[in-house]
Amino acid sequence: MNNETALKLLKQVLQIPTVARDESKIADILANLVQPYVDQGMMTVDRVNFAPGRDNLLIKLGQDTASRRLGIDAHMDVVDAGDSAKWQFPPFSATEHAGKLYSRGASDMKSGLVAAFAAFLNTAQKGNLGDRQLVFFATVGEEVDNYGARQFAAGHYADGLNGLLVCEPSGPQIQPSCRGIIDYTVTASGKAAHSSTPEEGANAISGLFAYNAAINKAVAPLLAPVHEMLGHATHSIDLISGGNQVNIVPETASLRGNIRTTPLADNAAFTAALKQAVKAANDQVPGVTLSLSVDSTIDPASSAKDNALVQSLQNARTSLGMPTVPVVGGTGINDAAVMALPGMDLAEYGPGSDTSHQTDEYVEIDDFFNAIQVYEKVFANY
The missing domain is CATH 3.30.70.360 (Alpha-Beta Plaits)
Structure with a gap:
């Protein structure tokens, strides 16, 4: 999936107002895109229903017996847009302007969702996974009470993972812990x-x-x-x-x-x-x-500041000519607080801006493209 196609997909999912509903519409889109790989036996797809119109999506690339298994987490829901009259552009229009993409969920966190998904597909296309497995979790209801992540945790879908990458907007930093x-x-x-x-x-x-x-x-x-x-x-x-x-x-x-x-x-x-x-x-x-x-x-989720996933992210950035970034704790909460298990490498890293949950939320398009590149490196090398 090239950058142009990834940006088109991001706009498509941003135009679906998944405010505590309709995440299945995004799950449908992603599932359809991986169906050719499922038909070839390269991937498996499962859906875990939370409520009508609200399906979690689980996609696996590689074998459960792989020696390195990385979970990739992103949520499909967004918060309410508030007063749409106060927005520069309609909140679910996915308007591109001056190098930015404006929409509710552009930062939190559909840009991370689509960037990780694009990298996931590209990894499958390159066939360079080796003795690794990637497990892609797309969850419902993170903005309310981590409903989807709770279901995945209760169903033991995250058991046995070596690491969990949460694709939330992290700013120019990596967060291996959350309150x-x-x-x-x-x-x-x-x-x-x-x-x-x-x-x-x-x-x-x-x-x-x-x-x-x-x-x-x-x-x-x-x-x-x-x-x-x-x-x-x-x-x-x-x-x-x-x-x-x-x-x-x-x-x-x-x-x-x-x-x-x-x-x-x-x-x-x-x-x-x-x-x-x-x-x-x-x-x-x-x-x-x-x-x-x-x-x-x-409960809080805490992982070592220099865990292997953090190192993999830093190495990916430097190999692409990007500087290393600070490693700090996250004051907010994300799906990892429910899904992460003791001993698991944890890192929150994703594209976005400081406009999450705000009027005129946006993501820098270059930041979105850079995230795809970093994720691809991590998926191939973690």
Whole structure:
């Protein structure tokens, strides 16, 4: 697949608005492109359904018995485009302008998806795989809760891989680690009363205030340790609601928090701190009861800074006349947090810009083309 054809394919998949739906349309396109290789016995294709119109895609090149097995991960969904009137070009138009391609998902992460797929096909065409296997994962629902990656992990599809390359936009750097995540909800139940006689009620919002004080104290020791690659863990309360009228003591209230964990302050430690804070707050406001729901939890994924996949990426760049890039930890989360297994080489590396999830999201077309070249080198040499 030459650059012109790869760019045409990227535009095609960008024009499919896979906002928590319709990933199967992209899976159809990719599956059709590899069907000639399947017919020749060079590849196998499997689809793992998550929901109607939402199929994960798994393509294998090479044998399961190969001595080196590399997983390649990219997701097919994108976040909502927001107010399309604020975009320079329509958000799903895949408009090419001044060396950039504008579209929702251009950076995060359909450019990485298509660049890796193009390199995957080119590797098959060259027939230089040797005693290696490439396993291409195209997932659904990464932007919500890594739905597709969870299915692949639960089905043991990543078992036995030596490395996992996540083709997310990484900027001019390689990320061999990523933080974990916890999303949680605290709900407070009290008693309504007229605001002129608040003593007759139990203010649910006051219960949340008590929880806020308790959780800040409980997580303080967990926020202090600094991991070499991932820095320190974080906690923030990002959503809060309660009450229904200004002259009524609120009977119910709730908040939602987000935590990013590290191996030094992991998900189990933070979950214990959440429970401790809820218990402490329950004793602070008479008549108010708080309950905790851990809505999502994914452990951090950590790999050595100089692992073989990182080295392969750096060597690929230098062989193509590109400079080496910094190796840093990723503060965000990606499919590797679900799919990576102990001892597996991990690297996040892909084309994109700092406009992911933003209005006027774009990818530099040259960055997309360069990624194809780097991936081809890695697929042949890792």
